[in-house]
Amino acid sequence: MSKIRSKNTKPEMTLRKALFARSFRYRVNDKNLPGKPDIVLPKYKTIIFLHGCFWHRHEGCKYAYTPKTNTKFWVDKITSNSERDKTNLQKLTALGWNVLIVWECEIRHTYKHNLTPLIDRVEAEILGNRPKKISMKFYELKEDEILMVAEEHVPFLRIPKH
């Protein structure tokens, strides 16, 4: 049994770096939110938890095994972790956050040699949750700009990527 590693684990750093490389900016281990989420993207009202498969009981995952010794201790411990996760998820959802769970095995094993599909999926989830009022505001601005530049024959408007 490896010791508890709750902060800055390698898979978490890998995920953070990949998101940073795609221009996402975030807070980490936010103590003011239920469950102290690993990654918080306020602009997209999205939270990402990077869950260790053993500690958070990833259902159907081979790493979510039950230890053969001190079985009761571990079952109680992991059951209470799992229940706390559910409560935190409910609290965060009630506060209007979109919550994504990325499992450690996805980073360590499934996508070991190519994280792109996983990061693509996470990115799509994050962008999909962008509050609608922001994009409406953006379109309003664009119209104003078109009116303002109409006589100056500006050939195109630059569209921001996000």
Ligand SMILES: [Zn+2]
């Ligand atoms: Zn797993």
